Amino acid sequence: MLNPKKMPPKPKELYIYVNGEWLPNSQAKISVMDHGLLYGDGCFDAWMGMNGFIYQLDPHLDRLYRSVHSLQLDLRMSKKEMREKIIESVQKNALVDFYIKTVVTRGISPHPVIDPAKCEKASVIIYARPKIQTEVTDEVKARGVRIKVLSIRRVPRYSLEPKVKSLNYLNIVMGKLEARVSGFDEAVMLDDEGYICECPGFNIEAISGNKLMAPKNDILMGITRDTVIQMCRDEGMEIDEGFFTVYDFVNADEVLLSNSVSGIAPVTQIDGWKIGTGKPGKYGLKFQEIYLNWLKTGVNGTQCFPEAWED
Numbered sequence: 001m002l003n004p005k006k007m008p009p010k011p012k013e014l015y016i017y018v019n020g021e022w023l024p025n026s027q028a029k030i031s032v033m034d035h036g037l038l039y040g041d042g043c044f045d046a047w048m049g050m051n052g053f054i055y056q057l058d059p060h061l062d063r064l065y066r067s068v069h070s071l072q073l074d075l076r077m078s079k080k081e082m083r084e085k086i087i088e089s090v091q092k093n094a095l096v097d098f099y100i101k102t103v104v105t106r107g108i109s110p111h112p113v114i115d116p117a118k119c120e121k122a123s124v125i126i127y128a129r130p131k132i133q134t135e136v137t138d139e140v141k142a143r144g145v146r147i148k149v150l151s152i153r154r155v156p157r158y159s160l161e162p163k164v165k166s167l168n169y170l171n172i173v174m175g176k177l178e179a180r181v182s183g184f185d186e187a188v189m190l191d192d193e194g195y196i197c198e199c200p201g202f203n204i205e206a207i208s209g210n211k212l213m214a215p216k217n218d219i220l221m222g223i224t225r226d227t228v229i230q231m232c233r234d235e236g237m238e239i240d241e242g243f244f245t246v247y248d249f250v251n252a253d254e255v256l257l258s259n260s261v262s263g264i265a266p267v268t269q270i271d272g273w274k275i276g277t278g279k280p281g282k283y284g285l286k287f288q289e290i291y292l293n294w295l296k297t298g299v300n301g302t303q304c305f306p307e308a309w310e311d
């Protein structure tokens with residue numbers, strides 16, 4: 001546990017890192033000429049943390065730098081420095097349970113025009129905030145998530161590579177909107193050939209007998225997806241990273257959603273189809289518990305307050 005007496009004091013306002021400065025939340029601003037705002041020209045990543053531990057700091061950081069490289073952003077900040085700033089964002093805000101988001105954009109353009117070459121250098125924003133409950137709340141997890149098969153398809157890799165966690169999330173936002181207006185908790189997207197790929201903001205996996213089915217087509221390679229794969233390996237399951245249809249998933253014993261902020265959530269309905277018994281299954285329940293335990297105890301974690309941590 002973290003010893004509260006050894007923790008730094010909480011600031012009056014949360015600090016946010018913006019282009020080299022730590023600013024109070026109310027003063028943290030970016031230019032109206034920033035290409036991230038104008039064209040969604042940039043990328044981001046997000047971490048989850050509990051008890052002062054950042055879960056999977058380096059795998060997320062590596063993914064962020066792969067996104068930066070793919071978009072040819074001129075980020076004049078080494079991975080080591082970014083890592084230090086991310087840890088500092090938690091320390092400065094004295095956060096115990098939190099999430100962190102890092103946004104890198106192409107930067108400020110002299111004119112509001114598309115030409116990326118005109119932007120001088122990348123903008124960097126880092127914010128750490130107290131943990132939040134997203135749409136998939138503990139209540140929704142307890143009864144099981146009801147998801148819709150969306151009419152909107154995932155943007156294909158030959159148009160915009162979904163492995164890049166880009167700021168171009170309109171495809172995802174519209175997917176979420178379709179789920180909401182249709183009265184579902186969440187939704188699943190198909191690729192242009194009709195194979196299941198991922199959900200707006202989540203990866204999706206299914207368990208059938210002793211096999212995990214983890215789609216690999218047109219998805220963001222989720223860090224929590226890797227965690228699910230690791231847990232299934234620990235259970236001695238066969239891992240099948242391949243192409244799956246709605247038929248494969250509605251006939252599975254269990255279906256899971258995974259992402260860093262919401263963790264692992266059991267799906268109990270896809271469109272009208274009941275999954276398994278229609279209640280959260282044994283692996284869904286077990287993996288949620290293990291995930292929470294790993295977050296809290298620092299498995300795959302980096303402790304931001306080593307001097308305050310007492311076993």
Ligand SMILES: Cc1ncc(COP(=O)(O)O)c(C=O)c1O
Nearest residue numbers: 201202203220222223224259260
């Ligand atoms: C489109 C998309 N897929 C999958 C995920 C899950 O990724 P991770 O487990 O790394 O959070 C996210 C997370 O935000 C996402 O935006």
